[in-house]
Amino acid sequence: MNPTQINLVQESFAKVAPILEQAAVIFYDRLFEVAPTVKAMFPVDMKEQRKKLMATLAVVVNGLSNLESVLPAASALAKRHVSYGAKAEHYPVVGGVLLWTLEKGLGAAWTPDVAAAWTAAYATLSGYMISEAYGSAQAAE
Known part of the structure; x- marks a missing residue:
């Protein structure tokens, strides 16, 4: 990711x-x-889960300028996700849903440049997390 993309995200x-x-x-x-x-991987009451998602997303977004600062937490999160039943093939689905959600939330502010920046951010982080959780061969798929 370049500085312009980080700013856009x-x-x-x-x-x-x-x-x-x-x-x-x-x-x-x-x-x-x-x-x-x-x-089935999620609790029935999603209130806390929703808070965790947005808190984690905020930490990652704020840490994009210094990605190394968020990588240890991303690695731990990726490994925890394995214990919940998450698989490498879930990451692209989650990414698509995240981008879709942001597009809905941002409306006209969701420009091609913003979409590209978020796509790059998610690809960077999800690739790292997949590699940490499943090994580098899975991340390349």
Whole structure:
């Protein structure tokens, strides 16, 4: 990611911040719609899970300027996800849902440049997490 992309991700996330709770609901509703089998990996009461998602996303977005600062936590999170039943093939689905959610939340502010920046950010982080959780061969697929 280049500095311009990092700024685009951070600025666009700041625009979503006022509706984080709603965005989390939209995200999980969409995730369970497009990948209903993953719902079993989550608690029945999603309130805390939604808070964790947005808190984690905020940490990552704020840490993009110094990616090395968030990588240890991303590695630990990736390894925990394995114990929940997450597989490498879930990452592209989650990424698609995240981008879809951001597009809905940002409306006209979701430009091709913002989309490309978020795509790069997610690809960077998810590739790292897949590698940490499953090994580098899985990350390349």
